[in-house]
Amino acid sequence: MRRRIAMISTHGYVAAQPPLGAPDTGGQVVFVIELSKQLARLGYKVDIWTRRFDNQPETEMVDENVTILRVPCGSNEFIPKEQLYKNIPEWVENALRLIKKQNLSYYFINSHYWDAGLAGQSLSNALNIPHLHTPHSLGSWKKSQMEDAAPEDTEKLEDQFNFTARVRHEQRLFQECDMVIATTPPQSDLIASDYGVAPAKIRMIPPGYDDNRFFPVSEASRQGIRTEMNYHGPVIASIGRLARNKGFDLLIRAFAIVATRIPEAKLRLAVSMQSSDPGDSRMLEELQELVVEHNLQNKVLITDSLPDEQMADYYRAADVFALSSRYEPFGMTAIEALASGTPTVVTTRGGLYRALDFGVHALYTDTEDIEEFGICLLQALKYQRLRNRISQQGSLRVRALFAWSGIAQQLLRAVEDRLHTGVDAAETPDVSSIWRQSVDI
Known part of the structure; x- marks a missing residue:
């Protein structure tokens, strides 16, 4: 029994x-x-x-x-x-x-x-x-x-x-x-x-x-997923609850630095349409105002949360995944992105980065330092050999530690x-x- x-x-x-x-x-x-x-x-x-x-x-x-x-x-x-x-x-x-x-x-x-x-x-x-x-x-x-x-x-x-x-x-x-x-x-x-x-x-x-769901695919399969999702050019992605601690406002500001140097880059945010934190009811409007303030209307797409079955492909389709939190005890979305073979930038305002070697498994940054955050995202997009290395090694790392x-x-x-x-x-x-x-x- x-x-x-x-x-x-x-x-x-x-x-x-x-x-x-x-x-x-x-x-x-x-x-x-x-x-x-x-x-x-x-x-x-x-x-x-x-x-x-x-x-x-x-x-x-x-x-x-x-x-x-x-x-x-x-x-x-x-x-x-x-x-x-x-x-x-x-x-x-x-x-x-x-x-x-x-x-x-x-x-x-x-x-x-x-x-x-x-x-x-x-x-x-x-x-x-x-x-x-x-x-x-x-x-x-x-x-x-x-x-x-x-x-x-x-x-x-x-x-x-x-x-x-x-x-x-x-x-x-x-x-x-x-x-x-x-x-x-x-x-x-x-x-x-x-x-x-x-x-x-x-x-x-x-x-x-779940290592049965989140795992790398071939580049040909990844490109097929990107086509289905209508991705064109370099894409940075993030996902999470619409809460202030998730730092999506910091990510938009950092992405503005990226956009000045890689004009074809896009930022995709999958968030809920309602804040999960009491008192933060204007968060979605604030993000939309930031997009307009930095003239990123054609570069930033904010959508509702994704069905769970679409998560793995959402990670795989991105060129870089960003965990932008102001504070984050762990960072489950970053683990899933790494496991899916997506080059990932994580926040130093939490514990996960200490399990990862910089430039080997992932990149990490102080997300409150907007210039540092933006440069880190820029490096992740700009250097193909760096992306290849952290894609492969990051996936192996999380499989060894977090299945x-x-x-x-x-x-x-x-x-x-x-x-x-x-x-x-x-x-x-x-x-x-x-x-x-x-x-x-």
Whole structure:
């Protein structure tokens, strides 16, 4: 009989085919769905617990061994992740009733982001089962990054993102859960330094990608994809939720530098048509105004989010992919682009670049430095030999470090080592040791 695992991700539109780009629905949802499917392939049944709203069905099958269970709390309306923690006690009560009604028993809980972490810890306490928490991002880090970028908006940012409450809840959560799963070495360091978590309680396990979907194709196939997508000339692409931290405004400004030197270059942005962050309702208009300000109307195309099945070809068709975030705990889209063989420029305001050698696997830049960002994009477009090298080596790099099969195995090993044999997380080698050895950190 298969053991059962509870994954908890309470915010956003968690679904078998998630509407990526919808509010609070992006890389984390993909992470949870893909990790769950891989755990099922390794012999487990997985229940993905989330919040029910917008008249969604109570249950949804991802596959025969992965089920989404939706539990209501608050209202039937969408609640932003910055506010959802207030409704988590109600969610936990309703989840516990369903667990007892269906007589469900779990091997362990893995929660994702701090709202789900609060739910996971409450369920862990009530059911006396292990709880591993994956924060994805940290309140202390996000607060410092955003306040550094806009010191005049400190009060506004506090109202919008509830940093004080978030950090307080994270502090307690990290101390109470059985293990904290960091997704990058810098995040692991911050969990220890900012929150006082013992290093032995932290395991570094990165997100993964589906290597059955994201892989390089021949140049002939790539050109066929470009023809289907009506691409002409050099193309820089990016994709993500319409959120200020994604830095699409920085990318447009940087692209203006590229356009002065390579007039035939184009920039394609696939974003949602509605901001996922409260208070950023004018973001799309701001991007469109930037395009006009820099006279790029015939060079920049902003479209809605893509269906998931089109993502791999979207990456492959581009000559360069840009991860432009102001801060980014990891950068799933960059991993998928690299895996697809697309030369990629990533931000240094996050952890991913430290797993990549500059000029070998990718290029990286401080995206807040517009001139540096623009020059980096320009170099990636201008030099064919550089593009060829980072296309080949970048794909090999992410396949070695970030395929989902290995990520799921690391999570299971963390559970077994830490919770059943008393081995400290820091004592067991995993992909983080490869990552740390390969870069200067």
